[in-house]
Amino acid sequence: MADRPVILQIKQVVKSFGNVHAVNGVNLNIYEGEFFALLGPSGCGKTTLLRMLAGFEFPSEGSIKIDGKETRDIPPNQRPVNMVFQSYAVFPHMNVFDNVAYGLKVAKTPREEVKERVQDALALVKLDGYELRKPDQLSGGQRQRVALARALVKRPRVLLLDEPLSALDAKLREAMQLELVKLQKAVGITFLIVTHDQEEALSMADRIAVMENGVVRQVAPPGELYESPNCRFVADFIGRMNLFAGIVEGHEDWGGLNVKTELLGKLTIPHSERVSSKLHLAVRPEKLRISSEILPSSYFSFPGEVDAVVYHGSESHVYLKTDAGPFLCATLTNLSRISVRPKKGDRLWIGWAPEDTLVLSE
Amino acid sequence: MSVRSKNLIGPLDYTRRTWMRLVLLGTFVFLYAPIVTLVAFSFNDSRRNIVWRGFTFKYYEKAWNNSSLVEAFTNSLTIAFLSTLISVVLGTMTAILLWRFRFPGKAGYEGAMSLPIVIPEICMGVAMLAFFSRIGWPSGLPWPLNLGAITISHISFSFPFVTVVVRARLASFNRELEEAAKDLGAGEWQAFKDILIPHMRPGLIAGTLLAFTLSLDDFVITFFTSGPDTITFPIKIYSMIRFSVTPEVNAASAVLIAITLVMTTFALWFQSRSGDHGGVAHG
Ligand SMILES: Nc1ncnc2c1ncn2[C@@H]1O[C@H](COP(=O)(O)OP(=O)(O)OP(=O)(O)O)[C@@H](O)[C@H]1O
Numbered sequence: 001m002a003d004r005p006v007i008l009q010i011k012q013v014v015k016s017f018g019n020v021h022a023v024n025g026v027n028l029n030i031y032e033g034e035f036f037a038l039l040g041p042s043g044c045g046k047t048t049l050l051r052m053l054a055g056f057e058f059p060s061e062g063s064i065k066i067d068g069k070e071t072r073d074i075p076p077n078q079r080p081v082n083m084v085f086q087s088y089a090v091f092p093h094m095n096v097f098d099n100v101a102y103g104l105k106v107a108k109t110p111r112e113e114v115k116e117r118v119q120d121a122l123a124l125v126k127l128d129g130y131e132l133r134k135p136d137q138l139s140g141g142q143r144q145r146v147a148l149a150r151a152l153v154k155r156p157r158v159l160l161l162d163e164p165l166s167a168l169d170a171k172l173r174e175a176m177q178l179e180l181v182k183l184q185k186a187v188g189i190t191f192l193i194v195t196h197d198q199e200e201a202l203s204m205a206d207r208i209a210v211m212e213n214g215v216v217r218q219v220a221p222p223g224e225l226y227e228s229p230n231c232r233f234v235a236d237f238i239g240r241m242n243l244f245a246g247i248v249e250g251h252e253d254w255g256g257l258n259v260k261t262e263l264l265g266k267l268t269i270p271h272s273e274r275v276s277s278k279l280h281l282a283v284r285p286e287k288l289r290i291s292s293e294i295l296p297s298s299y300f301s302f303p304g305e306v307d308a309v310v311y312h313g314s315e316s317h318v319y320l321k322t323d324a325g326p327f328l329c330a331t332l333t334n335l336s337r338i339s340v341r342p343k344k345g346d347r348l349w350i351g352w353a354p355e356d357t358l359v360l361s362e
Numbered sequence: 363m364s365v366r367s368k369n370l371i372g373p374l375d376y377t378r379r380t381w382m383r384l385v386l387l388g389t390f391v392f393l394y395a396p397i398v399t400l401v402a403f404s405f406n407d408s409r410r411n412i413v414w415r416g417f418t419f420k421y422y423e424k425a426w427n428n429s430s431l432v433e434a435f436t437n438s439l440t441i442a443f444l445s446t447l448i449s450v451v452l453g454t455m456t457a458i459l460l461w462r463f464r465f466p467g468k469a470g471y472e473g474a475m476s477l478p479i480v481i482p483e484i485c486m487g488v489a490m491l492a493f494f495s496r497i498g499w500p501s502g503l504p505w506p507l508n509l510g511a512i513t514i515s516h517i518s519f520s521f522p523f524v525t526v527v528v529r530a531r532l533a534s535f536n537r538e539l540e541e542a543a544k545d546l547g548a549g550e551w552q553a554f555k556d557i558l559i560p561h562m563r564p565g566l567i568a569g570t571l572l573a574f575t576l577s578l579d580d581f582v583i584t585f586f587t588s589g590p591d592t593i594t595f596p597i598k599i600y601s602m603i604r605f606s607v608t609p610e611v612n613a614a615s616a617v618l619i620a621i622t623l624v625m626t627t628f629a630l631w632f633q634s635r636s637g638d639h640g641g642v643a644h645g
């Protein structure tokens with residue numbers, strides 16, 4: 001990505017409402033043609049950041065550059081970005097055609113061209129044939145596609161999407177995720193999508209910025225974000241995680257780290273970077289191995305018993321209680337219809353490979 | 363079961379209860395009998411309004427040839443037209459101001475603005491009389507200008523109604539619609555024209571009807587602000603019936619009713635045609 005030109009440069013941006021810092025010093029570079037996701041829990045400032053990009057809010061501090069141009073004095077109607085609103089904001093008194101054509105008509109595009117471009121945009125979102133429908137005759141998913149076509153028809157430099165799929169049911173949402181990715185690759189426009197759904201971000205985006213309380217905690221591609229989170233918040237927010245607090249006791253010459261954890265005893269973890277003395281260890285549930293036989297000696301392993309099994313269809317979550325005390329969660333893929341799953345009360349060995357251990361600063 | 367249930371009266375089947383039908387009938391009679399009688403007797407071929415003597419258009423002709431009646435009628439329509447136009451613009455602007463902005467003294471402003479709605483009409487009339495004589499409002503101006511005082515007082519009691527109606531409508535507006543328009547390239551004015559006005563339309567229509575009828579049939583306030591050369595229709599009727607209720611008065615009133623009906627029908631048609639169902643009460 002870094003070889004492409006930067007299209008959106010967000011520098012030290014702060015937005016305060018009274019004494020609430022909705023956005024508190026965000027730095028981001030977004031590259032041309034990228035599918036970028038802003039991910040974070042409710043109220044962390046995602047919408048506020050997006051609205052500043054669209055021009056509906058002004059940064060209290062910092063600068064936002066689109067295509068290298070400072071945007072401070074550019075009103076929303078002159079920015080080369082378009083937005084798909086969370087409520088879709090499809091104009092209720094206009095039919096589908098007029099909705100999509102609105103931005104072109106405002107720009108005084110010749111009639112013939114308007115017609116052509118609207119038809120193309122509607123075909124792109126698979127709404128051809130719906131031109132004369134009014135918004136109240138459309139389903140939620142169709143309205144969402146009208147909003148999408150309406151923004152795309154303007155050929156923006158960056159398309160901003162605020163939780164575009166949150167109002168759709170699970171099946172439709174998944175289908176739309178795929179379609180959005182295909183669409184983005186087809187039109188080549190930079191997409192910046194806001195979401196609080198980590199699965200959505202992981203499955204769609206080229207890169208993801210995880211936000212917490214107005215601050216960006218990590219920016220990385222999905223795989224890296226999942227396998228190498230850089231802090232406890234990100235590790236916990238993305239996917240499921242087993243976390244334990246620990247204290248560093250020393251370093252091995254070969255790059256190992258001696259960590260004492262209250263509940264799992266002393267562990268030596270392959271980790272060569274310098275860390276603070278207090279840290280968190282983490283391991284993903286799917287990386288845990290559980291077995292009635294003793295695990296290979298290279299594994300960290302602990303005896304324990306099954307506390308609960310929760311069935312989720314394709315996989316089951318097994319909650320385990322180690323004899324030393326802490327609870328762990330392991331996920332098992334249900335590979336066959338009649339696979340034997342552990343039952344509550346079963347005694348087991350629980351363990352994982354040392355290289356699957358994540359070392360996280362506070 | 364299914365056979366019997368046909369004859370049972372459901373809890374909300376009000377119209378199938380005999381006493382309810384009687385109440386309904388009574389209501390309609392009290393509501394419409396006077397109006398129907400009024401219109402019917404405007405065609406009565408008799409000088410007095412008591413016994414039916416046969417059908418005639420005579421009194422319509424007579425009313426049409428009564429120049430002072432026609433003048434009063436013209437005055438009323440002129441005043442109603444001007445007052446409605448200005449009330450709707452002013453009332454809508456006030457509604458938008460109160461809806462969109464926060465400013466010091468807003469609550470006080472809002473209260474003061476709705477005063478004309480709650481204040482007794484007679485007080486308002488006296489106040490208007492005192493006001494216009496205090497500032498020395500000129501009398502004896504040429505035709506449309508001499509209606510100025512009445513028009514101004516009509517505006518001052520009509521526009522708060524428009525504000526209330528339009529503001530109620532604005533409460534249901536999704537601000538993202540306006541932002542979406544701007545996002546797509548519309549300027550402030552264009553977004554207002556293309557998005558906000560269509561949303562307000564049911565409120566605007568209701569407000570227009572309200573302002574028009576308020577002005578057209580106002581008697582009390584007009585009485586205090588009109589002079590000998592600025593007689594309005596209600597005041598003219600009043601002065602006519604002080605002598606006797608002739609079918610001529612009926613004829614003139616029937617015409618007024620017809621105008622109101624046509625206007626209401628047109629407004630309702632316009633409202634339903636705009637395809638927006640979420641409107642507030644029709645005026
Ligand atoms: N106009 C405003 N006035 C005051 N505070 C605001 C305003 N807009 C947002 N905030 C505050 O700023 C913070 C961030 O809000 P924002 O809408 O950006 O959150 P979000 O990340 O989009 O959340 P969600 O996922 O729920 O949409 C919140 O604490 C919110 O209360």
Ligand SMILES: [Mg+2]
Binds near residue numbers: 046047048
């Ligand atoms: Mg939001």
